Amino acid sequence: MMSKTKRVLALVLTVLMAISMLAACGEPQPSSTSTTPSTSASASPSSSADPGTTSNVPAEKVTIKWMVIGSNVTDDSDVMAAIEEYLADKINIKLEMIWGTWAAADSERLLTSLNAGDPIDIYFTCSWTPNEYSAMARRGAFVRLDDPNNNLLEKYAPGLFESLHPDLARAAVTDGAAGKGIYAIPTYKEVGQQYTWDLNMTLLKKYGFTVDDITNYYEFGPILEKVKQGEGKDFYPLNAEPFVMERMANSNDLVDAESLLAFYFDPVDPSKSEAVIKARYLTPEFEKYCKKTREYFLAGYINPAAANGQTMGPARTAAQDAAAYAIGTEVYYPGYEYQTGPKRGIEVVYKPAQAGIISTTSARGSMNGISTASKNPDRALQFLYLLNTDPKLFTMLGYGLEGVHYAKFSDDEVIRNPEAQAVYNPWLAGLGKLTQLPRIKGQAPWSVFEDFNKACKGTPILGFAFDTTPVKDQYAALVNVRKEFADALTAGAVDPDTELPKFIEKLKANGMEEVLAEANRQLEEWKAAQ
Structure with missing residues (x-):
């Protein structure tokens, strides 16, 4: 396996050398620009706390275990060995990753x-997984990092939060x-979120449609019928x-991890929305959505696999990869079209369903908390600090090893080895500060992230978290x-005229x-404290 990998990389490197030689004979090359933001003085660690200072390196090596999701990693031995060697004279730890996939079980x-209370030091957490951040913090699962009696952030991660987006x-x-x-430490990626329609423009153009024809969910019928x-x-x-599609159709966002509550926002200017929480499934908007979706389902526009949480994801991904769709749903990732179009072999356009928003859900979209069961919370935080401030460390963890998993294309671009990527492909946005990484060739520049974050607007309830x-x-x-x-209701697989009343009756009967009422009471209390 590895010998074949090296042959592939050798071929990639040979091609790159040829390209660079040809370029040297042609027009002068522009000077490369680093994509790593300069570190401000406030973000510079003091020498007494710098985890990279040799004089401060602990003599005893400890193992730091980190559980994440969203990754496709079946062989990380070479990468972990290299990281252990790199960290030996910095914080002297051995990193052990527990790689989870996107499967619900993970x-x-x-x-x-x-x-x-497993002996794991760091856990991925966020606003949308069962180990939801605020709930786990209240439960005592995570270490408070800015505890005034033992401020670990000041000791081991000085200036880190000053370098993040304020939201x-x-x-x-x-x-x-x-x-x-x-x-928990947030990962620096896109801060806001934007619901977009994933358009297979190659197919839509075949049937005479343009981007402008894709307006809103409730008017898709004639387009879907023709295709x-x-x-x-x-x-x-x-x-x-389906759950994303409902939020797109009705311009609402999550308030709780289980999607029982919703915040409805102005699709043009989310910052001007009314600060009130609604019970998603009791609203007339949800009923309207269910009826239209049932119409689409009966017409054969929606794959029946979408009605099952276990089969929906694989079916959706398979359709995307095969370009076997006309209109899809996507929570937009800045520059996503740079990757998905070439991968699918089609022209892909992401058309916004609403303006981008910054909500508690989006700003807590990817974080890493240190478990109170950790025997070495100080070393765990030292590691997270380095991961978010040391481009070499993050590049090793995110991309693997140069010459094995990727080759450099330029000072700020890399080409990944498909064979090695098949066994080592972490979810980068779940790990650390993305803008430290060199770009994958053809990927959008990191400035796209900055522009996207600037364009998104905070909702009136940004920072509020419902305590259940x-x-x-x-x-x-x-x-x-x-x-x-x-x-079944959100996928259109059952008749809302009969099933929605049953659903509503059971919801009301169970509180x-x-x-x-409790959610809105807490919201009013939170608003008064701002």
Whole structure:
């Protein structure tokens, strides 16, 4: 396997050398520009706390275990060995990664492991997994990093938060078991989020449609009908991720990890929205969505696999990879079209369904918390600090080893080896500060991230997090009710005229209105404290 990998890299490097020789004989090459932001004085560690200072390196090596999701890694031995060697004279740790995929079971495993008090030092956490950040902080699962009695951030990560987007730092503050403070390190990626329609323009143009024809969800019928007629009965033109599609159709965002509550925002200017929380499934907007989606489902526009949480993801990905769709859903990632178009062999356009927003959900979209079960929280934080300030370390963890997993194309661009990437492909946005990395050739420049973040607008409830503890019994029961009905309804697989009333009746019987009242009570309290 490895000998074949090296032959592939050798070929890649030979091609790159030839390209550079030809370029040297032609026009002068522009000087390369580093994509790594300069470190401000406030973000520079003092010598007494610098984890990279040899004189401060602990004599005893410890193992730091980190559990993440979203990755495709089956062989990390070479990378971990190189990282251990690199860190030997910095913080002297051995890193052990526990790589999870996007499977629901891997997401649940984070919570199961935390609850069990497993000897794991760092956990991925966020606003949308079962081990939701604020809930875990309240439960005492994560170490408070800015505890006034033992401020680990000041000791081991000085200036780190000053180098982040201000809304990331703001959203990291939450009410936890050790008081209001910071319980996880956000990863610096896109701060906002934008719901977009994933358009297969190659196919849409074939049937005479332009980007301007794609307006809003409730008017897709004629477009989907024409594509379906042309492509055949086994073709599903609407590549649905139903829960996302509902938010796109109705301009709302998550308030809680289980999607029971929603914040509806102005699609043009989210900052001007009314600061109120609604029970998603009790709204007339949800009923309207269900009826239209049922119409699309019966017409054969939506793959029946979308109605099952276990089959939806694989079916959606397969349709994307095969370019077997006309319109899909996507929570936009800046520059995504640079990657997906070439990969699918089509022209891909991401058309915004609404303006981009910065919400608590998006700003807490990717974080890493240190477990209170960790025996070495100081060393764990030293590692996270280095990961977010040392481009070489992050490049090794994110891309692998130069000459094995990737080759340099220029000072700030790399070409990844497809064979090596097949066994080592971490989810970069779940790890650390993305702008430290050299770009993959053909990827959007990191300035696209900055422009995207500047264009997104904060919602009036940015920073608010609902604490379900006062209504925990009702909330737990409601989650089970949602699981019984919501998948099928949001995919259009069942008749909303009969199933939605049953769903609403069960929600009300199990305390939905009490949970909603508690959420808005907390919101009013939060607003008064701002």
